[in-house]
């Protein structure tokens with residue numbers, strides 16, 4: 001029977017309707033898998049190619065060769081050198097397109113991904129996120145830093161070379177403000193962080209847990225918007241990703257990799273986005289928000305009902321997705 005479920009942290013409603021799907025296994029696209037080469041001469045991010053001319057804002061090297069580089073995004077929608085002055089003409093409000101957009105070139109090899117690179121490489125990627133996060137926090141005028149990764153054409157990536165992106169904006173969008181406000185209300189009512197309570201309850205009920213490590217819990221949220229939505233929550237309460245410790249990074253690297261391997265095994269030709277949800281700059285010590293990673297496989301496309309109502313229909317119950325993912329290693 002279909003049911004409405006509410007996400008405790010965001011108050012968003014979804015419909016879990018397994019009857020709409022014939023089976024809980026998916027292929028993101030019925031297409032032959034493309035085998036990528038280790039080096040691609042047309043790829044700007046491969047060693048020796050065009051992006052090497054761009055000065056890196058952060059790099060890790062070994063024996064004279066770079067292993068990871070963070071460079072400004074050449075095709076950024078936002079520019080770092082203009083000042084974010086607000087202007088209002090009648091009802092029309094605008095701010096100059098100020099912001100910072102960077103690309104993390106995660107490895108030299110064109111054909112790797114988080115699921116297939118060495119775990120030390122994944123650790124390096126997470127470390128670069130933290131380095132840039134801390135650095136961008138110091139820049140005046142920025143309010144929100146979004147770290148994300150797009151994998152596959154259905155997830156919006158135009159380049160196959162393994163990379164993540166970081167975009168810092170002078171604006172916190174309304175939906176995110178609302179989510180933080182919901183978390184604040186929960187904290188006002190109960191004296192507790194809603195995400196800490198979610199972790200406690202998920203571990204107690206143990207129906208949607210994919211894996212648990214020393215510092216992280218990986219699970220399918222009770223009100224998953226789409227099949228195989230996966231959250232990675234740190235057990236230690238911190239509102240901002242900036243506070244991730246070295247020990248947590250060392251644990252997160254194999255955890256993130258393991259979660260993605262399970263997803264790749266469960267979904268043929270997986271396309272996904274993941275993003276780090278972290279409190280806005282300036283709110284990074286609040287007790288009511290709890291940073292985390294959300295992995296969103298791109299299996300279904302939101303249609304008229306989702307876009308019109310904001311209520312997502314998910315055909316794979318998260319309990320079923322968790323059971324499948326637990327069996328994938």
Ligand SMILES: [Zn+2]
Pocket residue numbers: 039040043044045046109110160161
């Ligand atoms: Zn490449």
Ligand SMILES: [Zn+2]
Pocket residue numbers: 193194195196197236237238289290
């Ligand atoms: Zn918490």
